[in-house]
Amino acid sequence: MTEVVSNVNCRNCGAPLELAPGEILITCEFCGTTFNQSSDKAFVLKHSIVPNSMSKDDVKALVKRWMRGDTKPPNLAKASKFHDIKLTYLPFFVIDVKAKTEFKGGMTRTGGWIPREGVMDKEYFWKVLGRRATRFPTREYDIPISTKVNFDMSKVPQGSEFHNTELDESEAVSVARQEIESHHRFLLEQDVDSVDRVDTTFDVDEIEFLHAPVWEVRYEFKGKGYNVLVDGGSKAIIKGEVPPPDTSMKGFFGNIKRAMTGD
Numbered sequence: 001m002t003e004v005v006s007n008v009n010c011r012n013c014g015a016p017l018e019l020a021p022g023e024i025l026i027t028c029e030f031c032g033t034t035f036n037q038s039s040d041k042a043f044v045l046k047h048s049i050v051p052n053s054m055s056k057d058d059v060k061a062l063v064k065r066w067m068r069g070d071t072k073p074p075n076l077a078k079a080s081k082f083h084d085i086k087l088t089y090l091p092f093f094v095i096d097v098k099a100k101t102e103f104k105g106g107m108t109r110t111g112g113w114i115p116r117e118g119v120m121d122k123e124y125f126w127k128v129l130g131r132r133a134t135r136f137p138t139r140e141y142d143i144p145i146s147t148k149v150n151f152d153m154s155k156v157p158q159g160s161e162f163h164n165t166e167l168d169e170s171e172a173v174s175v176a177r178q179e180i181e182s183h184h185r186f187l188l189e190q191d192v193d194s195v196d197r198v199d200t201t202f203d204v205d206e207i208e209f210l211h212a213p214v215w216e217v218r219y220e221f222k223g224k225g226y227n228v229l230v231d232g233g234s235k236a237i238i239k240g241e242v243p244p245p246d247t248s249m250k251g252f253f254g255n256i257k258r259a260m261t262g263d
C-alpha cells in the first residue's frame with residue numbers, strides 16, 4: 001500500500017517534514033521538537049526515549065537462544081531462516097492514574113445471595129500505544145522506563161523506523177480509562193457474580209510520552225512465516241510466535257531419534 005504523505009513544517013525549526021495519514025503528534029527529525037499538527041496548542045508533555053542497546057547480531061543471537069528454549073519444536077533454531085530484522089521506535093503514553101471503582105452486587109455461585117459491596121482503589125502507570133492499527137502486545141510489554149533519557153533524535157539510529165503517534169494525549173487518556181474500566185470489571189467478576197452497580201472515577205496525575213525501541217524479527221520455519229518482538233532496551237523477548245508442534249509420523253520419529261542421540 002502506498003501511503004499518501006502530506007507535508008508540514010516544523011513549528012520550531014521550520015524544516016519540511018513528511019507525515020503519514022492519521023499522524024497527530026509529529027516529532028521533527030531535525031530538531032527533535034514534538035508538536036500537535038492539528039492544534040495550535042503547545043505540546044507540553046515530557047518526551048523521553050528509551051535507548052536501544054542491541055545490534056542486529058545481538059537480536060539474532062537472543063532469538064536463537066529463545067528458539068532453543070522449552071516448548072519449541074526441537075530443531076527450530078537450526079531449521080529457521082531469518083528474513084527481516086528491523087528496529088522500530090514506537091510511541092507510548094504512560095499515564096499515572098488513580099482509578100477508584102465503587103461496586104455493589106452479590107455472589108450467587110453458592111446457590112444463595114451473598115451481598116458484595118466495596119471499593120477498589122488502585123494506581124497504575126498505564127501504557128497506551130500511540131498507533132491505531134498496529135497490533136502490539138502492550139500489556140505484555142514492560143517498558144524499561146528506568147533507562148529513559150530526555151528525547152534526542154541522535155538516539156534514533158540511522159536505518160531504523162520512527163513512528164509518530166496517531167492519538168493525542170486526551171485520546172490516550174480515554175483509551176486508558178476504557179481499558180482500566182474493563183480490567184476492573186474483570187477483577188470484580190472473580191468475586192461478584194451479579195454486579196448491580198459499578199462506577200469508576202479517575203484521577204490522572206501525570207502523562208509521559210516516550211519512544212521505545214522494538215525489534216521486529218520475521219523468521220521462516222518449514223515454509224511458514226512467524227514474528228518475534230524484542231525489547232531493544234532491556235534485551236528481552238516481548239512476544240514470539242512458536243510454530244505448532246509437529247504431529248506427523250516423520251516429526252514423531254525425528255523427535256525420538258533426537259531424544260536418543262541428543263542431537
Ligand SMILES: [Zn+2]
Pocket residue numbers: 010011012013014015028029030031032033
Ligand atoms: Zn524542527
